[in-house]
Amino acid sequence: MPDLSILSKHIAALIPAAGHTGFPQKLVAMLRELVPVDDASIIFYSETALPVVEYFEVQQETGSSTLDTFVKGAFLLDPYYLSATRDGEFGVFRLRDLSPSGFKDSEYYKTWYRNCGYQDECGFVIPTAEQGFINIALGKTAARATFSKRERRLLQDIYPAVEALCQQHWAQARASEDGVNLRAKLHNALESFGSSLLTERETQVINLVLHGHSTKTVADKLSISMETVKLHRKHAYAKLEVSSQAELFYLFLDSLMSAQDYETGDTLVAYMQPPPKAKS
Incomplete structure (x- = not known):
């Protein structure tokens, strides 16, 4: 089936799903059919609150303690997070394009990315209302697996549609309570x-x-x-x-x-x- 047919089919299902519980799963299903991946996660950051994991696939090496550590503070060191909050850059990025030299030797990388088993990662960083944003992470875990140039171009081509859908779904998301x-x-x-x-x-x-x-x-x-x-x-x-x-x-x-x-x-x-x- 051509990529355009796949995209059309899934967008037709995603539009009415926006704002409802099943939206993240449907979104990952579309991305997975367009680009083969072994792992996916979606993390929502409101303007002021701690991150909320909207979708996560638990790999064998990654337990709830690692995820708990991530949302309580380790995310501050994540290159995708820094792309949005420090650099104000949004779009589709590979991890290697955002991370500094020596990042693979860092304990953060070993604790999060290596535990997930990633050989390569490509992620969406999408702005939402009130200066929040969404990080959709797609990972390949097979030995020496990488995102091909065609796959990366395809993800970049569909970014506007994914951005619009995510902004519609998370339009009503609120900041932390009590204004903290x-x-x-x-x-x-x-x-x-x-x-x-x-x-x-x-x-x-x-x-x-x-x-x-x-x-x-x-x-x-x-x-x-x-x-x-x-x-x-x-x-x-x-x-x-x-x-x-x-x-x-x-x-x-x-x-x-x-x-x-x-x-x-x-x-x-x-x-x-x-x-x-x-x-x-």
Whole structure:
């Protein structure tokens, strides 16, 4: 069946489904018939609330704990998320086009993408009302599988139709209750992480390391030498009492997820305080 016939058939089913529960499943079914994929997920970000997983296919290596970690804070490091929130870029992207040099060595990549078994990923980043957005992730998990040039072009060609359908479906989605901007708080926590113990430059280096930047790209971004980056990272690791990027990643997540009624500042301030002594 030609691609146009497939697209027409599915759009005819998607239009009346917009605004109803079955829409994400129908949307994935269309994309899967147009471009063979092994895995798919749809994540909705309102303007201020934590992400909502609208569709997710659980792979063998990926459990609910990994997904829970993602929605509670790890998403801050995701290249697709950063494309929308930091860069204001929307469209169809491969992961390799958005991620920094060294990203595959980052603990975030190992925790999320490698656990999903992805060999290649292509995703939609679609703006919605009130500065929210949708991330539709399509993954290939077979050994050495990649999205072909034809498949990538097809996804780009249908982007306007997928965008219009998603905007219609999520048009009534609301921000977090009580006007609390939860995502802004998490952004502040990430930017401030380690600042109570580290110098300003060490904090900058650690933030870039968490985002998956290599020593070279950190040096380029901060206009310092690679040796200086290594020295700042060594000093920061010592002060934070970690010995690897993996330990740094989990220290950030642990301090973030254990923060109670967080408002601003470094989450390590409360995290590293000794527990209160029991009353005798």
